[in-house]
Amino acid sequence: MKTTLKHVILIIFLSACIASLSDVTFLHAAQKKQILVLNSGEYENLWTSGILNKLRNNFVFNYSNFQLNIESINFNENKSWMVNYQNFSDYLTKKYTDVKFDLIITIGDEALSYTGYVKRKIFKGIPVLFSGVYMVDTSAFNPKNGFSGISTNISFLETIRMYVSLTPQRKNLIVLFDSSQTGKLKRQLILPALNKLKKKNFQISLFENLTLESFINKIKANQDSSIIFLAGRFKDEFNSFGKLDLSAEILSKRCNIPIYSLHSQLVRNGIVSDRIPNAGSDGELLTTEAVKILQGTPIEQIPTIYSRNLRYIFDYKRIREFDIDIESIPANSIILNREDTFLEKYLGYLLFLAGIIVSSIIIITLIKNIRGRKKAEKILKESEERFKEIYENSTVGIYRTTPDGKVMMANPAFIKIFGYDSFEILSMLNFEIECIQAGFDREKFKACLEKESIIRDYNYPWKRRDGTTVYLKENAKVYRKSDGSVSYYEGIVEDVTERKKAEDARAEYIEELKRSKELIEKSARELKELNMKLYSSEEKLKELNQSKDKFFSLISHDLRSPLNSVLGFTEILAENHDELSNDEIKSFAENIHSLLKNLYKLIENLLQWSSLQTGRFEFNPMNxxxxxxxxxxxxxxxxxxxxxxxxxxxxxxxxxxxxxxEFMIYSVLQNLISNAIKYTNPGGKIIVKAVTDDKYSTITIQDNGIGISLKELNNLFSIESTYSKTGTNGESGTGLGLILCKELIELNKGNIWVESEVGRGSDFIFTIPLSSEEKKMSENAV
Structure with missing residues (x-):
């Protein structure tokens, strides 16, 4: 009787619990938010089905207060897309008449295309999240228009190029398309990639809307040199597009050709490789974004995620069949049908055995721990005592403070560093206000500590109890409460005042050394400049001495010769004038006049040259x-x-x-034209002409006289070897005229040179700067 009563009480209690749970479940069901999931069933593969499974599991196990309503899209290919869209919309409207959806989730390209077309009609105002999309252009499906999600970027060029590289000896790429709506979209995306792959000795063949049998007949002749890329489906006997997995399996058995595709479920049906995005990652992202929207985040604040998280899938048997180097496939690829190693084959047994061993070890360890608990407690106590000894006797300060500056804990070294007698006095202070040195930003230090959680070797000044400054090196760490707020700071400080003083003194000494070095270097530069000036002055003095020697040599030679001649003529006239005829006296007078005239010219040139050398020649430029x-x-x-x-x-x-x-140019022209007359044969011609550029005028004195040899040309303007030659009528020269011309022209910022040929004449040429008005006219002409 007692047993029966116990059973009745237990049944009543369990019934009450079940009833209460039912009420709670009903209440939650009534409050569940509704989600409509549209899956592109026609094109479902490992990727889209993986996304759907991840999404379903997340909501079932983690978000039970949300209701998933899953619908697969299977359109009739013999009907237009508009008819298919209308029929499916009618189906959804009828089935969910009394349901108000809070979110639409689409998986796959077809589902997104359909939702985008009918959104304003049957889903107006409902946010839409998409995933599993790689063909539809998602730029128009943006948060502003009520769409967001995960768009996967598949590089067809990268994919096909990788497939081609696996068997480089095969030079023919065969591509199959179909004319379905999705097939046309694939064709638009793949053709640009194929155009970029066109190259010499590589052929691309395109086929569309073929039956499997006709396709095999067309490619059979080129089996050994081809690879196949399936971007579409084959037609069946009813002129509809059949299932690609069965067709791929038949094709792989009847043709010895590597076959590749973009459909991740085909790799188990004779396909060498295809690509698959990470369904788990995409499903996790999709769940996260969906929960944000359902919890109140506007879809306008959720940006579209562009993913390239793709992996290749390979069939190991097909890799071996076509002698593909496994090292050449991408590193993160998934390889199926690989032969199990010993470890893979017996891993379950090994794990079971390991579990038994580990369990035994744990049991033994627990027994030992029970026996050694007292020993451990003793060791712990000894450890605490050692820590306390270190804490009390440490030479560095150890502390713990609250965020508002109250000292919670401090060892004797810390108390001593700040000049206090006991912890009780220190604990009554607002430590971070009363001990902070003026100018130090403690709040900035705390902000940095709370951001980084730990700070090492932070140096700054503090104020001791007596007002003196102490420099500390601090290592600190922040400890937080379970809610993330700061509980306290803990750290150690070391007194580095003496070290700081030594470093400051060293820095000041280094700075003083730098200043001394700069002064020495400056003095060295000045000494070098003085030496250069001294050397330059010495060279100029040498040149002046050489010029002086030459000058006196010229005077002694060129003055003595005509004076001796004059003395000779005058002596004859003085002693024999009674015996000389008038014609002889006239001849002597003419010779004396000529000699004195040349002597005057020589003295004039010598005086001008001397004035130039000594810097007493006035320079007055003008137009x-x-x-x-x-x-x-x-x-x-x-x-x-x-x-x-x-x-x-x-x-x-x-x-x-x-x-x-003007005086200098006059002297130059007079010297050059006089020389031209002197060395031109009777009946000759002298031309003075000029040409100009944008800055200078080039003056030429041209004669057709006796000319000058190449040897004489080289020394024509040198004081070291004066050039003097008798004229065509016996005229004599001073040898200083051309030297004087050179120095006068250079003083006027010009150049002088000569072009001559023996027997044909000479061109003496010099340049002179144009006047400002002349320059302007030249520039305007240019």
């Missing part, structure tokens, strides 16, 4: 009309030219102006 200046000189020298019947021609443009010292 000069070269035509006018040349005309004046030609008029001055016309007497000498007339005696020798030499034509003087001025071809300088009347409007040519240069910027130079």
């Amino acid at each position: 000069i009309n070269m035509h006018r200046l040349c005309r004046e000189i030609l008029e001055l020298l016309s007497g000498n030219a007339v005696k020798k019947r030499i034509s003087l021609i001025n071809l300088i443009p009347p409007d040519l102006n240069v910027f130079a010292d």
